[in-house]
Amino acid sequence: MQRTHTCGALRASDVGSTVTLTGWVATHRDLGGFRFVDLRDRFGVTQVKFDPADDAALFDASGELRPEWVIAVTGTVVSRGNNANRDMATGDVEVAVTGLEVLNRSVVPKFPIRDELDASEELRLEYRFLDLRRRPIQDRIVKRAEATFSARRLLHEEGFLELETPFLTRSTPEGARDYLVPSRVHPGEFYALPQSPQLFKQLYMVSGYDRYYQIARCFRDEDLRADRQPEFTQIDIEMSFADESAVQALAERLMVRVFADVLDVAIEAPFPRMAWREAMDRFGSDKPDVRFGLELCDVADLVEATEFGVFRSVVAGGGAVRGLRVPGGADRSRKQIDALEAVAKRHGAKGLAWAKVDGEAWTGPIAKFFPDGTRDSFASRMGAESGDLLLFVAADEEQALNALGQVRLALGRDLGLVDASRWAFLWVTDFPLLERDEDEGRWVARHHPFTSPVAEDVPLLESDPGRARARAYDLVLNGFELGGGSVRIHDMGVQEQMFRHLGIGQAEAEEKFGFLLRALHHGAPPHAGIAFGLDRLIMLMTGATSLRDVIAFPKTASASCLLTAAPSPVDDRQLETLHLARAGAAQRED
């Protein structure tokens, strides 16, 4: 039986027509005299009715139907009259069944296929094929497909080519841990799965394919989070003869198009720009959620006048003291403030100092260290008024900003300051090019080693590498890093200089990146690009709180797939073929 309509299609205007529907038995209601079945497919649900007055044999046969059986029914569309269900799109009608075919039976499912969550996530992941039948998950997966289609359409219109890059590629020293693939043909050698198609898309530019994009799978063997999966998808873009403004403008058109197509939401572009330094100083984050205020404040220069030894010694040691004013926050309980301190400590602060402003006076544990005449300077700097709560973190600058930035986010949530209906896009620009890796005692690229320095900062590479800025930009949405990119180095000499500053010697550079350096020797055009985290984008667009909810077959927090039970042991013959031997503890298993 071929279906004539989907289960979401029938309306009052179809009354009288003969139709065939196919789908899954969502529920069956046996009233004795007749039976209703809700038939479900991905388009909706339609009620079908078995009535012995219509066909006694068919009525008997319908008695064995159970949830998740796959059936086809033929019948007449009839009006439900006064019994219409206003909660269903198809609720005005039902199908009076005259023909039933059981296409497949189902065992009793481990959990019911309902919109409301009734099963643990562990079970849902093990029976993912059932979970994916549920409407809320299905909506997100469908929106994901719509978003990629929308992106492809726009990029195609703008003259971009969708080009592929290899999955089996070379391990490179910088960045995240690689997933390795042993070579059978080359004993002891390994491919790496790409952390991103970065180098290949640059090579495409050198080859003259001047507008590239790819919906690219990327792999990083690092520990997981709710917003981090070991394999994830990027909308990856590269453009020749383009600078940051061209890439950003394209990215804005892309976001505007995708939000319009998928959510029917009009995003305003251009998006605001903010320098990294400003983002850190004002919000304590390089991906600030700018949907609410509660900005940070530098008070280091004011502490010398106080008697607070903790602050004074931190400042004397070259550290920072940052403050955060919570308007009307004096009503926060001790327990609530303790919870904020726990947030600060978790993110690297030694503690969270606080005072409540009561007219001219302060109350709280640190109040006694701020004698008359010292409080005014803080109050005016922070804009404090009576009834406010003042919070302070003293630490080295990076820790102080990060800890207080996290306290700010916690407060934003607790105080309900976040307008969930807003889409607050923001470009963060002027990132530092390099950052110090104290463990290895060297400078490392903050973005990646192919990011161009700001031209006027090139001399700083010699004199003060930490102050050199990158021609890099991140796109931030509601406090999440949605994407990032940069203008690339297309000059061989600058690239070699970068490698030198990163402690990558000429021989190593030649061995690891020789192909890129050779390419840059052969007429590399200026080029720039960006990559968006598709999974995160869909997560934000659908209001999901975990990447697992927008990936059809995700991994658990320990990078396992509960559906397939991957990863799994392999037998010794497979290992031999790959010239691998078990080591240590793994040797004793199976």
Place this chain on the structure above:
RNA sequence: GGGGUGGUAGUUAAGUCGGUUAUAACGCCGGCCUGUCACGCCGGAGGCCGCGGGUUCGAGUCCCGUCCACCCCGCCA
């Protein structure tokens, strides 16, 4: 690598100070029911209390270890 939370019928959960037969709801099976829509009513079956060890006269409960899931820190250019 570290910290936190959880694991008890098919599922979701309750289980007191360690006590005798481990509860409930939903689901499942059987019966009844002609307007339900998470139909309703009556009855029934269903347990390796994650796993291993220990303490105890006695452990779902206390202790140690371990596995799995989730959240966070480190890590993730």
